[in-house]
Amino acid sequence: MSSHFAIDVPNSLIERGARGDMRAFEQIYRLFERPVYTLALRMLGDADEAQEILHDAMLQLFRKLGQFRGDAPFWGWLRQIAVNEALMRLRRRGVVETVDELPEPEDCAAAPPEHQRDLERALNRLPQVTRSVVWLYHVEGYSHEEIAESFGKSVSFSKSQLARGTQKLRALYEAPLAQVAYA
Amino acid sequence: MPDDRFPMFPADDDRDLVAALRALPMAAPKRSVFAELERELANASASAAPLPRRPRGAWIALAATLVAAIAGVRLFHPQDLGAVAEISPSPDTLALIAQSQQLDEMLATLDARSVPIDAEAAMASAELEDLIGLTALQLNAARRDDEAQALWSRRVDLMTRLAATRAGVTLNPLSDNGGAYLQNASYRID
Known part of the structure; x- marks a missing residue:
């Protein structure tokens, strides 16, 4: 746990x-x-x-x-x-009702990665609902059913938010690393 | 049936990411909110919670209470504010202490006028005095400013109600517990 x-x-x-x-x-x-x-x-x-x-x-x-x-x-x-x-x-x-597409990441700062700070920064750039789903699932150990019930949404909502949110989080988190690697 | 549209998490690619998320340190609030909570809970219980019901035989004490209330009662005070002095009171606590002292003076003036009050108000007065005494004892044991502040706030609230009761002002028309223990004159004790 x-x-x-x-x-x-x-x-x-x-x-x-x-x-x-x-x-x-x-x-x-x-x-x-x-x-x-x-x-x-x-x-x-x-x-x-x-x-x-x-x-x-x-x-x-x-x-x-x-x-x-x-x-x-x-x-x-x-x-x-x-x-x-x-x-x-x-x-x-009203953000729970209107959650839809995730925004494209903004231009990532080229600062050297300081892992935890970069991860927190990346997390903060996710929309609130997506971030909440990602956190509740990955860190708090909520199931999709529990997330769906808490948000008053379907299990598919939880799964799609998690899949897209995790993908986006990875992109946001790794972007500075990639920039440094290719510099 | 598994939902194939979305991968199960954490997928292999994401294990590191999930581990990193879980390894993020806990954040700490800029300040503790416990003192606020304590004050709110103390105020809520002082204004809403019913007081313990007195036993039926308590009517016997009524006469004595009446005499005491009419003649004026010296309130139980925290010991020379010593406990507070040890814990460096904050400006908010000091303001509450000053407010409490003003109420002490107001009550002394009311006592000097020896305003006769009815039995119901006298009983309410006695209850409030008990609670003020209890708060004073707790204040003498307080070791932190947030504790002391909540208790001074409670003392000010109780004294305000006591002053209103003694002055015959209706904050709460019945005694502090709604007059639950007061019986009609025809009530018989067997």
Whole structure:
């Protein structure tokens, strides 16, 4: 499991949180602050919005903690809250409904590749919905069925976004490398 | 049936790319939002959550409460703000402390006027005083500014409601728990 969310949380901590214990809330927050923020940042591509999603998702979590039944891992439950919060924001912008062709890559900067930074930059150049599908599938380990359900779309939508998104990501990521190689 | 239109991922060509994606480090927010969350949750619970229901026998305390409320009650204060002094309060916390002190003075003035209040308001007053006392105890144990700020915010909220109750202003027409424990005069305790 590659997800940063995959953290085992003791039942006693969840129970204390469900009773309104603020210190338990804080421990849960500290455990999941960065996974939630990172997921939101990858989906929305904007640090300020990711910060807002972190706030909103955690608030939702704390309000709903008493409803957690324990029939699935706690981290998966929280992750779905964060995904839903991010998707709500994308829907408000209408980008989920209008997603279609991926834009052609812009002229890639000829800066030397610094792998992680280049990959993040390439990822950020994908459309938000495509990027979200790519991230949820490849990193968070969502299935096509789960992605389709979250987005309210078909499984084919998830597969096509992933296929085209991955192809485009590779092109964007490797373009600077190619330019350097042929320079 | 497998969908042949799209390749299964990660395809061999993409394994490196997927591995690189998974190896990206987690990002960290510019600031923690926990203090905000704590404040919002504390305010929400102070204004919305029902207070614990008092036992039926609590009516016996009513007379004593009435006397105390009419004569004025010294509120439980955090110990000389010592806990806050240890943790370098932020400007927001200092503003809340100043607001709390103003409310202390206002309440002292109201107490000096010894305004008679009815039984229902007296009970609400007693409950608010209990909660203010509890908040003061928590404040003495606070070790971080965000904790202290949430608690000072709660204290200001409770004191505002107490001042309104004592002054006879209707913020909430019933006691803090909706008057759930107040019974009609005809109510019998067996």
